[in-house]
Amino acid sequence: xxxxxxxxxxxxxxxxxxxxxxxxxxxxxxxxxxxxxxxxxxxxxxxxxxxxxxxxxxxxxxxxxxxxxxxxxxxxxxxxxxxxxxxxxxxxxxxxxxxxxxxxxxxxxxxxxxxxxxxxxxxxxxxxxxxxxxxxxxxxxxxxxxxxxxxxxxxxxxxxxxxxxxxxx
Amino acid sequence: xxxxxxxxxxxxxxxxxxxxxxxxxxxxxxxxxxxxxxxxxxxxxxxxxxxxxxxxxxxxxxxxxxxxxxxxxxxxxxxxxxxxxxxxxxxxxxxxxxxxxxxxxx
Numbered sequence: 001x002x003x004x005x006x007x008x009x010x011x012x013x014x015x016x017x018x019x020x021x022x023x024x025x026x027x028x029x030x031x032x033x034x035x036x037x038x039x040x041x042x043x044x045x046x047x048x049x050x051x052x053x054x055x056x057x058x059x060x061x062x063x064x065x066x067x068x069x070x071x072x073x074x075x076x077x078x079x080x081x082x083x084x085x086x087x088x089x090x091x092x093x094x095x096x097x098x099x100x101x102x103x104x105x106x107x108x109x110x111x112x113x114x115x116x117x118x119x120x121x122x123x124x125x126x127x128x129x130x131x132x133x134x135x136x137x138x139x140x141x142x143x144x145x146x147x148x149x150x151x152x153x154x155x156x157x158x159x160x161x162x163x164x165x166x167x168x169x
Numbered sequence: 170x171x172x173x174x175x176x177x178x179x180x181x182x183x184x185x186x187x188x189x190x191x192x193x194x195x196x197x198x199x200x201x202x203x204x205x206x207x208x209x210x211x212x213x214x215x216x217x218x219x220x221x222x223x224x225x226x227x228x229x230x231x232x233x234x235x236x237x238x239x240x241x242x243x244x245x246x247x248x249x250x251x252x253x254x255x256x257x258x259x260x261x262x263x264x265x266x267x268x269x270x271x272x273x274x275x
Contacts, residue, residue: 015178017179017181017221018213018221018223019221019222020181020183020184020190020192020223020246084250088250088251089250
């Protein structure tokens with residue numbers, strides 16, 4: 001009775017809507033984009049280092065150096081974006097219960113990626129890749145997908161986590 | 170939404186606040202400067218991107234207690250990060266009463 005009165009009244013009150021909306025649960029998440037961006041950051045460190053060894057730079061080389069520094073920052077930011085999306089949208093209570101270190105790991109990635117933007121230090125790039133690899137392993141564990149580590153078959157030829165989709169699950 | 174002496178009534182659309190609030194439920198909300206927002210409270214918020222939304226207060230900024238984050242109850246809700254930091258004055262009402270829609274009674 002109370003329900004009917006309220007609902008009937010509500011029709012006369014011109015009530016507008018409060019959205020309890022949802023993200024589209026597309027479920028398409030993969031840390032490989034972050035891993036590739038991390039590898040790119042290391043590659044840019046190497047290319048910058050090659051230019052730094054020269055006594056002097058031509059105009060073209062100076063322009064190239066500026067591009068490399070800019071792209072290093074773009075890719076470090078891409079790492080942050082990709083990890084943030086997976087951490088913020090995919091990881092929920094069940095995944096965090098089994099992988100409680102995810103918050104700390106994600107935060108370390110944010111900090112290290114920022115350090116890669118600020119500095120020209122290859123070791124920071126290696127550290128970033130290692131953290132992103134750890135994140136990738138953590139992510140695939142939550143989905144029950146096996147992984148392995150191998151040297152990527154292109155520069156900078158660093159150890160990278162890959163999914164082993166042929167393994168019986 | 171009707172504002173009756175600080176009382177607002179809104180109809181819930183969507184499922185992000187399941188199981189507390191279901192699609193088509195009505196919520197009666199009070200907006201008063203005397204009421205301090207508290208963690209866990211269900212609130213109506215005028216969001217700059219999503220419009221008028223119903224969420225719960227997730228936490229407050231350690232630096233600025235007037236800044237807060239929101240959270241949905243269902244796993245498919247927009248994430249806290251997506252909704253971003255909310256200013257206290259974007260809260261347009263605190264839920265006092267929920268009225269289930271007939272279709273949600275089992």
